[in-house]
Amino acid sequence: MVARPPSPSIDTRQRVQRVLLITLALNLTVVVLKATVGWMTGSLSLLADALHSVTDSANNVLGLATNRLADPQPDRDHPYGHHKFEAVGALGIAAFLGIACFEILKSAVERIFSGGSLVTMGSAALWIMLLVLGINMFVAFYERRVGLALNSKILIADAHHTMSDIWTTIVVIAGLIGVWYGLTWLDVALAFPVALLVFKSGWKVLRENLPWLVDEMAIAPEAIHSQVMQVPGVVNCHSIASRGLLGRQVFIDMHLVVEPPTVNQAHQITEAVEDHLEAIYGPARITIHVEPREYTEEEITY
Known part of the structure; x- marks a missing residue:
């Protein structure tokens, strides 16, 4: 029996951690902006989108924790290395997305059956949401670019999550514009596609990381x-x-x-x-x- 010593893996954890810290600060900014506009306007879809963004920040914190554990070098207790900690973190992101999807649907159904306060719109709210959209686009493409360069599962998974946030923000902005023109029912109606987009993003992260954890064939x-x-x-x-x-x-x-x-x-x-x-x-x-x-x-x- 001949066993080849493990090949040296490049430790990219410090670079990944720096990216996660930058995106955490930006995601917290997005949460504050969305929550503020949601409270000002009374928009259900916007408050649901703010909840989605809370998961972005939680994902960054989770990513920072798993990134510190994902040492590529083996040791006595982990002779095959620690790479799967990143996949575990990615599955945590999928779980957060599932929770966000459930909360969005729950809030939309409650609004339909119990009613609620009318949504009030102004130009300031729309400008703030456009700023939020720009921040989300920067975070998604920045994380994806660095994630592909470093082959970091946690960054790529988080980029997928942020991409879903971009689409939900676009949907919410469209709903707010509709409310501005008197289509008040759009706010609740658009909460449902927001939930579907969130679910799709979570399913994609789960599908990409689960095979790694269950030791699926890597090479034919x-x-x-x-x-x-x-x-x-x-x-x-x-x-x-x-x-x-x-x-x-x-x-x-x-x-x-x-x-x-x-x-x-x-x-x-x-x-x-x-x-x-x-x-x-x-x-x-x-x-x-x-x-x-x-x-x-x-x-x-x-």
Whole structure:
């Protein structure tokens, strides 16, 4: 059995933490502005949107906590590293989105059956909401750009959340304009699509992070088999398995049939296989079980 030492991963936590601190300050500003305008106008959709923005700030705090735990280097208690803490944080974002969706729908239904105060609009409220929209757009594109550059799941997930906030803010602004022209029912009616947008964003974050936590296949075994067979001295490989996140950290296991009869020669072949896979799929942690030439196996994976 030959186990390759874990490849060094780049620790980007400080850069991620700086981005989260900047966006936290901006999101808190957005919460204050939305809540102020919502209180001034009595708009249900705007107060619901402010609640959505509260989750943005909570997500940033959650991201800061999980980012400090997501050390890419393994230790005694976590020999496979700490990367999944980021995925856990992303799932926390999905949970916050679910809560926000429920609260929006609950408030809209209550307004329909029990009524409420009339919404009053003014030009100042619309200008403030346009400012809020600009802040949200900056946060979303800033987090997404840095998240893709650093391959940070928590930043990309939070950018998806903020993108949903952009669309909800646009919907709310449209509703406020409608109220300004006398369509008072628009405020409650538009609360429902706001809730749907929030739910869609949460589902997307959940779908992208859950496979990582349940160790779903990271690389197709056929692709790994094709690459391994290009290394001189390899007769065959089988029982191929992979998990992790491609481009972040992957773990590859396999059984390898080699041609050389000596242990030293077989070891050299496994080193060549590891270097080849590392160059294509790295950073990777690769474990290889060497088997004699006479061994045969029809299936390349489980």
